[in-house]
Amino acid sequence: MRRIQIFDTTLRDGEQSPGVALNHAQKIEIAHALARLGVDIIESGFPITSDGDFECVSRIAREVRGPTIAALARTARADIERAAQALETAPRSRIHVFTSASKVQIEHMLRKTPEEVLESSVRAVKLARQYTDDVEFSGQDVMRADFDFVIQLYRAAIEAGATVINIPDTVGYGTPQEYGALIARVRDEIVMGRNVAISTHCHDDLGMATANSLAAVENGATQIECTLNGIGERAGNTSLEEVVMAIHTRRDHYRAETGIHTREIYRVSRMVSRLTGMPVPPNKAIVGDNAFAHESGIHQDGVLKHKETYEIMNAELVGREAAVMVMGKHSGRAAFRKALADLGYVTGGTADHGLNEEALNVLFTRFKELADRKGQIYADDLRALVDAGADIAQAFTLDSLQVLSGTHVTPVATVRLNTPDGMREVAATGDGPVAAAFNAITQATEITLNLETYRIQSVTRGSEALGEVSVSARYGGVSVAGIGLATDVVEASARAWLHAINQIVAGQARSKNALVAETP
Numbered sequence: 001m002r003r004i005q006i007f008d009t010t011l012r013d014g015e016q017s018p019g020v021a022l023n024h025a026q027k028i029e030i031a032h033a034l035a036r037l038g039v040d041i042i043e044s045g046f047p048i049t050s051d052g053d054f055e056c057v058s059r060i061a062r063e064v065r066g067p068t069i070a071a072l073a074r075t076a077r078a079d080i081e082r083a084a085q086a087l088e089t090a091p092r093s094r095i096h097v098f099t100s101a102s103k104v105q106i107e108h109m110l111r112k113t114p115e116e117v118l119e120s121s122v123r124a125v126k127l128a129r130q131y132t133d134d135v136e137f138s139g140q141d142v143m144r145a146d147f148d149f150v151i152q153l154y155r156a157a158i159e160a161g162a163t164v165i166n167i168p169d170t171v172g173y174g175t176p177q178e179y180g181a182l183i184a185r186v187r188d189e190i191v192m193g194r195n196v197a198i199s200t201h202c203h204d205d206l207g208m209a210t211a212n213s214l215a216a217v218e219n220g221a222t223q224i225e226c227t228l229n230g231i232g233e234r235a236g237n238t239s240l241e242e243v244v245m246a247i248h249t250r251r252d253h254y255r256a257e258t259g260i261h262t263r264e265i266y267r268v269s270r271m272v273s274r275l276t277g278m279p280v281p282p283n284k285a286i287v288g289d290n291a292f293a294h295e296s297g298i299h300q301d302g303v304l305k306h307k308e309t310y311e312i313m314n315a316e317l318v319g320r321e322a323a324v325m326v327m328g329k330h331s332g333r334a335a336f337r338k339a340l341a342d343l344g345y346v347t348g349g350t351a352d353h354g355l356n357e358e359a360l361n362v363l364f365t366r367f368k369e370l371a372d373r374k375g376q377i378y379a380d381d382l383r384a385l386v387d388a389g390a391d392i393a394q395a396f397t398l399d400s401l402q403v404l405s406g407t408h409v410t411p412v413a414t415v416r417l418n419t420p421d422g423m424r425e426v427a428a429t430g431d432g433p434v435a436a437a438f439n440a441i442t443q444a445t446e447i448t449l450n451l452e453t454y455r456i457q458s459v460t461r462g463s464e465a466l467g468e469v470s471v472s473a474r475y476g477g478v479s480v481a482g483i484g485l486a487t488d489v490v491e492a493s494a495r496a497w498l499h500a501i502n503q504i505v506a507g508q509a510r511s512k513n514a515l516v517a518e519t520p
């Protein structure tokens with residue numbers, strides 16, 4: 001197993017993400033977290049950029065123990081001296097000197113000749129070596145450079161004393177095959193037999209940063225430069241969590257390992273997201289909300305039977321909770337049953353104990369109807385669904401409800417009910433849309449309840465939250481309660497009213513049966 005060094009540049013290239021500016025306290029907090037995570041090198045900043053950055057690099061060098069502390073410098077003398085000064089107190093420090101390798105950058109940005117770039121690079125590496133034995137050298141934009149010049153540049157840097165040569169695909173242009181081939185060429189032509197490490201630094205402009213970094217590992221790179229959550233200039237850098245977990249999960253293929261304590265990954269990812277203000281997309285590998293969630297019935301059924309059917313790594317391994325089942329319109333019976341069991345409902349029971357198969361089927365149908373309208377179904381939705389009753393002996397069920405109301409119209413509700421005598425449709429008015437719906441139901445069922453209390457509350461989250469309506473009413477001398485659930489509050493009210501009426505009907509049927517049973 002080769003040991004791959006993780007060079008974290010969240011605090012330098014990561015902070016170059018548009019809109020991100022971390023203060024000292026935040027950088028120090030992240031640096032300590034990176035040390036706990038087990039990164040080998042922390043690129044703590046670019047000291048020449050400002051007194052603030054200099055102070056921050058100095059403080060990290062003074063306080064953070066474990067990883068090597070690196071600082072960035074152009075090939076300019078002032079940059080290197082400032083970096084060296086900032087790193088003075090670090091037990092292990094690295095100066096990272098960079099230039100440009102591509103024609104477009106050399107000509108139009110540096111406004112130099114390739115010979116001048118070679119000379120300034122050699123001078124800079126030699127100067128950096130006067131301050132530390134650990135000097136990293138980078139030539140920006142290698143993937144758009146002339147590869148013969150790249151080899152010449154890096155050979156010169158090694159001869160001047162560079163101990164790590166970093167091959168940056170600064171604009172994310174290379175493909176994994178091209179990048180891997182260049183790394184192999186660097187390894188074979190200038191590194192072989194020398195105590196020099198090859199490093200990769202990729203950007204994600206074409207979504208290939210992780211693949212390119214791993215292609216480099218396959219071809220001899222022993223250091224990966226990366227950031228938490230893949231943040232960084234433009235589309236970002238290689239994301240730490242992806243390369244680390246790829247190397248770990250596919251160690252059969254890469255035959256390599258890192259020193260990262262993987263269980264810290266999620267916590268540090270959340271910290272970086274919170275402090276930078278950059279949200280992690282839900283579908284982001286490893287750290288996104290959905291990375292260990294299963295929504296569709298076939299997947300959920302597979303995972304419930306045997307986790308490995310749809311999981312290549314354990315969520316716990318990166319410090320997350322075990323994979324979650326997201327209940328929604330794609331979920332199937334197996335996941336529904338498991339979700340109810342997790343909430344403490346007894347399934348597979350008999351008619352008078354727990355939820356029997358028939359009740360479960362009724363609830364499952366209602367769950368699917370609800371999911372069609374609401375999308376994601378949360379635990380509270382499920383509880384409300386079950387608590388609203390799975391009684392299957394419903395004399396009346398709501399087929400449809402239409403309500404017309406507004407500031408200058410009398411509210412009218414039209415209900416279509418399935419009744420023991422077939423479909424019945426009735427329209428009625430009321431003081432408000434809810435009263436109109438109650439009146440229409442009263443006429444359609446021919447059962448008049450007297451409303452005593454009416455309560456409405458939002459059960460779950462989001463603008464699509466379920467409304468739960470509870471009513472209590474009297475029918476003759478009998479008190480009855482009803483619960484209704486829907487994303488539409490008038491519909492929830494109508495369902496609560498019908499629920500109460502159905503209980504009256506069920507009660508009447510029970511007492512009739514009891515009478516029949518008692519009659520000799």
Ligand SMILES: CC(=O)SCCNC(=O)CCNC(=O)[C@H](O)C(C)(C)COP(=O)(O)OP(=O)(O)OC[C@H]1O[C@@H](n2cnc3c(N)ncnc32)[C@H](O)[C@@H]1OP(=O)(O)O
Pocket residue numbers: 013016046048049050074075076098099100109110111140170233
């Ligand atoms: C790929 C990367 O991520 S590289 C790192 C990018 N990070 C940053 O730029 C961090 C913040 N930068 C800064 O604060 C500023 O740009 C500073 C302090 C570094 C320089 O500021 P200024 O002196 O005002 O220069 P400015 O930013 O306008 O231009 C950059 C200068 O650096 C030169 N330069 C760029 N790269 C290098 C290099 N590797 N070696 C030497 N000089 C370089 C440019 O040619 C340009 O020089 P010029 O002013 O003579 O034309």
Ligand SMILES: CC(C)C(=O)C(=O)O
Pocket residue numbers: 013098138139140141166168169170171201203
């Ligand atoms: C300084 C170098 C390594 C860099 O950030 C890049 O090329 O993207």
